Structures are given as structure tokens and as C-alpha cells.
Amino acid sequence: MTPGARGNSGSADGFVAPFPTGTGDNATVTDAPGDPWGDTRARVEQAALDLFTLKGxxxxxxxxxxxxxxxxxRTFFRHFATKxxxxxxDFxxxxxxLERLLVATDPDEPVLASVCAAYVEVNDYADAELPLLRERMQLILTEPALLAHSQLRYADVDRVVAEHVARRTGTTATALVPRLVAASTRAAATTAFQMxxxxxxxxxxxxxxxxLDEMAHGFPTLSR
Amino acid sequence: MTPGARGNSGSADGFVAPFPTGTGDNATVTDAPGDPWGDTRARVEQAALDLFTLKGxxxxxxxxxxxxxxxxxRTFFRHFATKxxxxxxDFxxxxxxLERLLVATDPDEPVLASVCAAYVEVNDYADAELPLLRERMQLILTEPALLAHSQLRYADVDRVVAEHVARRTGTTATALVPRLVAASTRAAATTAFQMxxxxxxxxxxxxxxxxLDEMAHGFPTLSR
DNA sequence: GACGTTAGTGACACCCGGTGCCAGGGGCAA
DNA sequence: TTGCCCCTGGCACCGGGTGTCACTAACGTC
Known part of the structure; x- marks a missing residue:
């Protein structure tokens, strides 16, 4: 549901630049121990986020x-497939x-509740990470091109959730209920982010x- | 929720070509009464749909x-803003x-039910229109670029639904419940289309x- | 110490979606 | 006939994205 707000530490899919590209502002070579030139990918991310927020x-x-x-x-497109x-x-x-959380849920817990709980837990960020997350989500939910693109990213989330529901209910991920739960919970989570x-x-x-509760309980607020 | 499956008769936002562009296959000039050269926009739509379905x-x-x-x-981009x-x-x-249906709903009917009913009614197509609708939705829900783009179109639907809920509940369209109802019902409707x-x-x-019922009633299928 | 390998990089050419601009040319009213 | 409106095609241009090639630093091997 959310972009990975951690500072790209593990580099699950990111590379590490092994030498400087020399724009001149790199100070001394032995700046930081272990990773002298810093993570190129992280540097590009930061620059992109700043510029996008600043200028649109x-x-x-x-x-x-x-x-x-x-x-x-050219190198930008080696680190990121698209703008x-x-x-x-690291989404x-x-x-x-999220998938690990879903797999680890108590089989006796109601399925819908388990999905909601996993959604809440996977988005439980440390305070220090929230400003970055805010900047990212603000862009994603505000900029039309990014909102459109998000659909492609969220398809992975939907798949993971639908597969979980399918496992728990003994059907396939393309059946009605798994698909519906995935789509509905994601819609609710997106709304939560907007709020x-x-x-x-x-x-x-x-x-x-x-x-998520409001949706999962059939919208009790609407006079039921 | 759905592209307008009607044959573009009214041309709510489309223009009408006043003269032929002559590729040669236009038969005689006085083919059809009233609209001899046919609607350019409709012709382009048909060609696009066919090619997209055929080749991806x-x-x-x-x-x-x-x-x-x-x-x-160049003329293509005068009829359509994007590919x-x-x-x-005529979405x-x-x-x-949909907006007219929502405005005309019975104020005593529960809000959520009125939205669901409007969704069903606005998508009540004649049999003859279903093949075209199927082709369109198949593309929109299958092709990644179109799926992403759909988010921008559906934003209008969400706005209309959220405004309806806001009117009925005495809040604003940016409040939690209006937004949530709009997002959830659209998610459910999209799932219905997939099925x-x-x-x-x-x-x-x-x-x-x-x-829509399954979602609106709190997922009764999931053992509640 | 010379060597080949590997990997990130920059430069260049190219494709394609989309836009601004300008020059026709047909319908239509004065 | 004249002028206007609108649709049209052509052209140059911008920007996202890709394929290819050559360069160079790090590293392991003989």
C-alpha cells in the first residue's frame, strides 16, 4: 500500500555505485567508512523527490x-525503469x-480481520520515517501521472491479498470474494492515506x- | 464506471467531420442519409479498438x-487527447x-443502497451494446497502460459519488465516509466487471x- | 605485474506519444 | 465574390524510454 519508507538501506533491488561520478562536490574520497561514495540510487531518489515536490x-x-x-x-534509467x-x-x-504478515496470520482469525490487521501493521512506521512517507504519498495521490502509475504498483498488493484470502477460504485468487476483499481493503487504505x-x-x-473498520463492518456510520 | 457503450450518437464532446478525408473506400457520397461521410471520431474509435484488441x-x-x-x-490527437x-x-x-441518477434518488433510501442501485442502473446496457462494452473493458482491465490511465477517468466517478454521499449525510465530499463509499463501491464495481x-x-x-451487495453488507460470505 | 572479467557509466541514435504552429481548403453567410 | 469558421495535414519540436558502443575502475588469476 505504501512505498517503503526505510532509507533504502538493504538495497533489495538497488545497486550500489562503486565509484564516484565526479560532479565536483564529493569532498574527500574517504568521507564515510565503508561506503565512500554513498548510494547512487538513494541520492537520485532524494533529488527526484525534492524536485517533484518543489516544481511538480x-x-x-x-x-x-x-x-x-x-x-x-541514461544512468537514471538504469536505476529506475520509469520516471x-x-x-x-523499495516497494x-x-x-x-505484507505477504509475510498475511502468511503468518492466525488461521482461526476471521479472514477480513486478518487482512485489515496486516494492512495496519505493514504501515506502522517509525516517527522518523513519516515525513518521507508523507512526501511520497502526497506526490502519488496528488500528481495525476503518479496516481495512474500507482495502479500498476498496487496490482502486486492486490495479488498478494487475494491469494491470502483464497488460501484461507479454499478458492482461487480469481474468485469473487478474494478479488473483492483485495480491491475493497486497498480502496479503504487509500482513503485512509488521503485523510x-x-x-x-x-x-x-x-x-x-x-x-478499514468502517468498510469491513458494512459502514455502520451510515445509520444501520 | 464504464465507458459509454452507446454508439457515440449524441457527440456530447465529440466533433463531427463535415467532409470526407478520402482514403478511397468511402463508396458513394450519398451512402447514408443525413450523415454521408460518417463520424470521423467513431471511425477512429473503431479502428483503434480493433487494432488494440488484435495486436495489443x-x-x-x-x-x-x-x-x-x-x-x-495529427488529426488523431485532435479527436483524442491521448492514445x-x-x-x-463518450465516458x-x-x-x-450516473450523476443524474444519484441526484434523483429517494432521499429516504439508505445512502449506500442508493449508490449501489445507481451503479447497477447506469451499467444496464442493451444486449446489442454488450460486445462493444466487453471489448472496451477487456482492454482497460488487461492492458497495463490502460489500467493506469483508467484511474484518471474513474476519479470523475469517485467525485460524483462522494458529492452525492456528502449531500445526503450533510458533510463535505472530502470527509471520510463520502470518500470511502466512493472508493469502495468503485472497487466493488471493478471487481464485478472482472468477474x-x-x-x-x-x-x-x-x-x-x-x-456490491457482498461488500455493502460487510462480506456475509466470510462467515459472519 | 600483465591479464581477462565484471559492472557501472556516459554518449549517441532512435522510437514513440504528445504539442505548437502554420498553411491549405471546404462550407456558409453576407 | 468575399470573408469567416472549422477541420485538416505537415512539420518541427519536446520529453520519456531503449539499444548499443566504448570507457574505466575493481577484482581475481596465472
């Missing part, structure tokens, strides 16, 4: 990001974590809980 | 569609119809009813 996604061209990160346009991908961090790891973004002081966990 | 969306370039429709590449838009027919009219596409012999109306 479609007003920034790849050359801008590349220049800000001290790499060439939009620069916003998502594959996030999806993998969280709109209210600077709110808690993401609380918003997720409230929104 | 991203394996078809605009020049292919333009050539098949007997127009220039993806050629698939959607704005479809959204407008309908997967089962050649099923009824779209039945699928929509079943899926």
Missing part, C-alpha cells in the same frame, strides 16, 4: 533529476513484508484502523 | 490507427448519467448486484 512532477524533466544527482540521463519509479523507494520489499495527508496532525495507524 | 495496446502506434481510419497522426482516450467512447456522458469478463455467459447486472 511533470514540470521536472529527467535531465533535471540527473543533473541534481550528478549522473547522466515515476523514483518515488516509490517490492514492502509488498513482500492522513489532509490532516497534518493525525495518526496514520488510527486513520487506517478507522477506515 | 502498446504494439500499436498512432500512425497505425490513423492510417486505418484514413486520417493523419488511451480512444478506448473510452463523460456516462458519468453525467463478468472472466465468465463469458454471465450477466453484468447480476455480477454488479452480487458484488
Amino acid at each position: 512532477f511533470e514540470h521536472v524533466i529527467i535531465d533535471d533529476v540527473a543533473a541534481a544527482a550528478g549522473i547522466s540521463r 515515476a519509479d523514483a518515488v516509490w523507494g 517490492a520489499a514492502h509488498v513482500a513484508r 492522513w495527508l489532509a490532516d497534518e496532525g493525525s495518526s496514520l495507524t488510527v486513520q487506517l484502523h478507522q477506515t | 495496446f502498446e504494439h500499436v502506434i498512432i500512425d497505425d490507427v490513423a492510417a486505418a481510419a484514413g486520417i493523419s497522426r 488511451a482516450d480512444a478506448v473510452w467512447g 463523460a456522458a456516462h458519468v453525467a448519467r 463478468w469478463l472472466a465468465d463469458e455467459g454471465s450477466s453484468l447486472t447480476v455480477q454488479l448486484h452480487q458484488t
Whole structure:
């Protein structure tokens, strides 16, 4: 549901630049112990996020990001398949974590509740990570091109959830209920993120809980 | 929720070509009474749909569609803002119809039920229109680029539904419940379309009813 | 210490979606 | 006939994305 807000530490799918690309501002060579030139991918991500937030996604061209990160346009596309991908961090790891949470759920717990709980838990970020997450989600849910692109990323989430429901209910992931649960919970989670973004002081966990519960319980607020 | 399956009769936002563009296969000039040269936009739509279905969306370039429709590449982009838009027919009219249905709902009816009913009714197509609808939805839900693009179109639907719920519940369209109802019902409707596409012999109306009810009632199938 | 391998990089050419601009040319009213 | 409106095609251009080639640093091997 969310881009991986961790600072790209593990580099699950990211490479590490083994030498400097020399824009001149790299100070001394032996700056940090172990990783002297820093992670190129992380540097590009940061530059992209900053520029997109500052000038708007479609007003920034790849050359801008590349220049800000001290790499060439061609190299940008070696680290990110598309312009939009620069916003998502290590999302594959996030999806993998959701899948692990789902697999580890108590088989006696109601399926829908287990999905909601996993959604809440996988989005339980440390306070220090929230500003970055906010910046990412603000872009994803606000910029049309990124909103459209998000559909492709979220397809993986839907698949993981649908497979979980299918396992628990003894059907296939393409059956009605697994698909419906996946689509509905994701819709609710997205709504929770919108509410969280709109209210600077709110808690993401609380918003997720409230929104998922409201949906899962058949919208009790609407006079039932 | 659905592209307008009607044959583009009203031309709510489409223009009408006032003279032929002459690829040679236009038979005699006085072919059909009243509209001798046919609707250019409709011709392009048909060519695009056929080619996309036949070769896959991203394996078809605009020049292919333009050539098949007997127009220039530049003219294609005068009828459709993007390549993806050629698939959607008169979707704005479809959204407008949904909005009229929502406005006309009985104020005493439960809000959620009124949204579900409107979703079902706005997607109640004549048998003759179903093959075209199937082709369109198959593309939209299958081709990644079109799936991503659909998010932008469906944003209009969400807005209309959220505004309806906001009116009925005395809040704003950006409040939690209006947003959540809009997102959830759309998720359910999309799922219904997937099920309908997967089962050649099923009824779209039945699928929509079943899926929306399952969601709106809190997923009774999941042992509650 | 010379060597081949591996991997990230930059430069270049190219494809394709999309846009701005300009120049026709047909319908239509004055 | 004149002028206007609108649709059209052609052309140049922008920007995202890809294939290819050559360069160079790190590393293991003989």
C-alpha cells in the first residue's frame, strides 16, 4: 500500500555505485567508512523527490533529476525503469513484508480481520520515517501521472491479498470474494492515506484502523 | 464506471467531420442519409479498438490507427487527447448519467443502497451494446497502460459519488465516509466487471448486484 | 605485474506519444 | 465574390524510454 519508507538501506533491488561520478562536490574520497561514495540510487531518489515536490512532477524533466544527482540521463534509467519509479523507494520489499504478515496470520482469525490487521501493521512506521512517507504519498495521490502509475504498483498488493484470502477460504485468487476483499481493503487504505495527508496532525495507524473498520463492518456510520 | 457503450450518437464532446478525408473506400457520397461521410471520431474509435484488441495496446502506434481510419497522426490527437482516450467512447456522458441518477434518488433510501442501485442502473446496457462494452473493458482491465490511465477517468466517478454521499449525510465530499463509499463501491464495481469478463455467459447486472451487495453488507460470505 | 572479467557509466541514435504552429481548403453567410 | 469558421495535414519540436558502443575502475588469476 505504501512505498517503503526505510532509507533504502538493504538495497533489495538497488545497486550500489562503486565509484564516484565526479560532479565536483564529493569532498574527500574517504568521507564515510565503508561506503565512500554513498548510494547512487538513494541520492537520485532524494533529488527526484525534492524536485517533484518543489516544481511538480511533470514540470521536472529527467535531465533535471540527473543533473541534481550528478549522473547522466541514461544512468537514471538504469536505476529506475520509469520516471515515476523514483518515488516509490523499495516497494517490492514492502509488498513482500505484507505477504509475510498475511502468511503468518492466525488461521482461526476471521479472514477480513486478518487482512485489515496486516494492512495496519505493514504501515506502522517509525516517527522518523513519516515525513518521507508523507512526501511520497502526497506526490502519488496528488500528481495525476503518479496516481495512474500507482495502479500498476498496487496490482502486486492486490495479488498478494487475494491469494491470502483464497488460501484461507479454499478458492482461487480469481474468485469473487478474494478479488473483492483485495480491491475493497486497498480502496479503504487509500482513503485512509488521503485523510492522513489532509490532516497534518493525525495518526496514520488510527486513520487506517478507522477506515478499514468502517468498510469491513458494512459502514455502520451510515445509520444501520 | 464504464465507458459509454452507446454508439457515440449524441457527440456530447465529440466533433463531427463535415467532409470526407478520402482514403478511397468511402463508396458513394450519398451512402447514408443525413450523415454521408460518417463520424470521423467513431471511425477512429473503431479502428483503434480493433487494432488494440488484435495486436495489443502498446504494439500499436498512432500512425497505425490513423492510417486505418484514413486520417493523419495529427488529426488523431485532435479527436483524442491521448492514445488511451480512444478506448473510452463518450465516458463523460456516462458519468453525467450516473450523476443524474444519484441526484434523483429517494432521499429516504439508505445512502449506500442508493449508490449501489445507481451503479447497477447506469451499467444496464442493451444486449446489442454488450460486445462493444466487453471489448472496451477487456482492454482497460488487461492492458497495463490502460489500467493506469483508467484511474484518471474513474476519479470523475469517485467525485460524483462522494458529492452525492456528502449531500445526503450533510458533510463535505472530502470527509471520510463520502470518500470511502466512493472508493469502495468503485472497487466493488471493478471487481464485478472482472468477474463478468472472466465468465463469458454471465450477466453484468447480476455480477454488479452480487458484488456490491457482498461488500455493502460487510462480506456475509466470510462467515459472519 | 600483465591479464581477462565484471559492472557501472556516459554518449549517441532512435522510437514513440504528445504539442505548437502554420498553411491549405471546404462550407456558409453576407 | 468575399470573408469567416472549422477541420485538416505537415512539420518541427519536446520529453520519456531503449539499444548499443566504448570507457574505466575493481577484482581475481596465472
